[in-house]
Amino acid sequence: MWSPRGSSTPIARSPLEVLPTALLILLGVILMPIAIKAIFYFVLAPLAARLPPVRLRPDCDGGLTLETGASSVSRAVTVDSVHELLVHPEFLQSASVAGEKTTQWLLNWRFALTSLSAGMVALTRIRCDVPETFVISATRNALAEIGVLNLPAGSAVVMQPHNLVGVIQQRGSPLRITAHWRLTSLHAWLTLQLRYLVLHGPARLIVQGCRGVRVEPATGGRAINQAATIAFSANLPYSTHRCETFAAYLFGQKELLNDIFGSALDAGGSQACEVGSFVYSEIPNAERKAGITGRGLEGLTDSVLKVLGV
Numbered sequence: 001m002w003s004p005r006g007s008s009t010p011i012a013r014s015p016l017e018v019l020p021t022a023l024l025i026l027l028g029v030i031l032m033p034i035a036i037k038a039i040f041y042f043v044l045a046p047l048a049a050r051l052p053p054v055r056l057r058p059d060c061d062g063g064l065t066l067e068t069g070a071s072s073v074s075r076a077v078t079v080d081s082v083h084e085l086l087v088h089p090e091f092l093q094s095a096s097v098a099g100e101k102t103t104q105w106l107l108n109w110r111f112a113l114t115s116l117s118a119g120m121v122a123l124t125r126i127r128c129d130v131p132e133t134f135v136i137s138a139t140r141n142a143l144a145e146i147g148v149l150n151l152p153a154g155s156a157v158v159m160q161p162h163n164l165v166g167v168i169q170q171r172g173s174p175l176r177i178t179a180h181w182r183l184t185s186l187h188a189w190l191t192l193q194l195r196y197l198v199l200h201g202p203a204r205l206i207v208q209g210c211r212g213v214r215v216e217p218a219t220g221g222r223a224i225n226q227a228a229t230i231a232f233s234a235n236l237p238y239s240t241h242r243c244e245t246f247a248a249y250l251f252g253q254k255e256l257l258n259d260i261f262g263s264a265l266d267a268g269g270s271q272a273c274e275v276g277s278f279v280y281s282e283i284p285n286a287e288r289k290a291g292i293t294g295r296g297l298e299g300l301t302d303s304v305l306k307v308l309g310v
Contacts, residue, residue, distance in 0.1 A: 037250055040190075045242035045256060048186040053239035053263070056180045056196055060156040062233040062276030064149060064215065067204070071147035071213035074137035077168060077206070085126040087136060087166035087206065091146075092124055094135035099128035107161070108177050114197065118161030127171065136166060138208050147213030149231070149279065151201035156234035157279075158196050159205070163230045166206035176200040187240045190257060191226070198234045207231070209281035218262035218276050226259045227284035233276030236261045255284075 074093060079085045086104055095101075106112055107120035115121060126134065138144035146165070151157055169175050180196045182188040199205065207213060207230055216222060218236050232238065240257040248254040261278045 034250065037256075038246070040256055041242055041246050041249055044186070044190060045240070048190050049239065049241050051186055051239075053237035053260070054182055054185050054187055054196075055235070055237045056158060056198055057156050057234035060200075060233075060235045061152070061154045062235045063152045063155040063201075064157055064231075064233050064277045064279070066213065066215040066279075067148040067150055071145040071209060073145055074135050075146040075148055075206070076133050076135050077148060077204070078131050078133050079126055079128050079168065080131045081129050082170060083168050084171050085134060085166060085168050086123045087126070087134075088120065089122065089124050090139055091136050091165045091206075091208075092134065093137040093139055095126070096128070096132040096134060098130070099126050099132050101126050107164075107167070108175070111177055111179070111197070114161055118164065120161055120164065123166075136206055138165075141208075143210050143283070144208045145210075145212045145282075147207050147209060147215075147279075149205040149207060149215070151199065151203050151205060153202040155201045156198050157205070157231045158234050158238070159199055159207075159231035160229075161197060163207045163209070164205060165208050168204040168206070170202065175203050187238070190240055205231075207279070209279075210283040212282035213279060214282060215277050215279050218278055221260060221262045222278065223258045223260050224278065224280050225284050226255050226257050228280040228282075229259050230279040230281060232259075232261050232278035236276040236278070237263050 077085065079099070086107065102125045104123045104125045105121060106115040107118075107123060108115055136146050138146060148168075149157070167175050176199070178198045178200065180198060181194060182196065183194055188194050209230060213230065218232070223241060226240070239260045241260050242256060243249050243254040243258060245254075249256055259278075262276065
């Protein structure tokens with residue numbers, strides 16, 4: 001339509017004229033997440049699998065066991081005159097009236113922000129003069145089970161603190177925690193876990209897992225759904241490998257990466273013999289499932305796209 005020179009009236013366009021542009025924008029919105037997922041699956045994940053694994057504390061022992069060999073809805077733990085129990089108050093189901101009970105505001109003051117983000121704040125500290133029994137249970141989660149990990153002296157375990165609900169430690173010798181950064185590892189960038197927290201024994205770690213907690217030895221290399229991982233021995237080689245099929249990842253049925261603990265082959269081509277274990281939930285944590293966006297850098301990319309309106 002003709003418009004006089006200098007007129008501010010916009011030129012009307014027919015729907016058929018703008019339809020190709022609208023279809024291209026719609027097609028871009030649909031294909032952009034698929035293209036990003038394809039890059040992560042076919043390019044970045046295979047590249048990471050060919051790189052050396054992360055090994056945080058090869059000098060530590062790999063000793064790590066699950067007491068009684070299984071988790072349960074509730075677990076009874078005993079506190080004697082040498083040890084103390086630190087536990088999140090909502091997990092303390094039954095307690096002896098004996099013993100001194102006070103509040104410890106943070107699990108570790110050196111890692112204050114980590115303790116806050118993991119919910120390990122305002123913990124109940126229990127000390128007893130004679131052995132007393134206390135029952136630990138996930139009172140607000142019907143699917144959670146409690147397991148007690150025995151971490152001997154000289155051993156260390158890599159753990160995400162949100163799985164930790166309590167600690168039994170020696171009085172005057174609090175649980176030692178160290179932080180390890182891996183800024184040059186593609187495995188770390190793909191999972192967006194650039195800092196690893198290592199818990200050192202001796203201690204007994206009280207953890208929760210959905211439908212149960214399992215501990216397996218990492219003999220010959222073992223793979224597990226990344227969303228199910230709770231902890232692993234700090235001496236083990238840790239790496240990532242993409243899930244089995246692209247379709248399962250694309251439709252959110254599987255996360256992009258599986259966690260790999262131990263090495264299937266050593267440098268000489270023979271089977272490796274790392275002594276260590278990994279801990280996982282029977283059912284992956286629903287809050288950590290990839291869904292359509294994914295976890296780690298893939299999820300970060302999707303968040304950026306949302307900010308851009310895609």
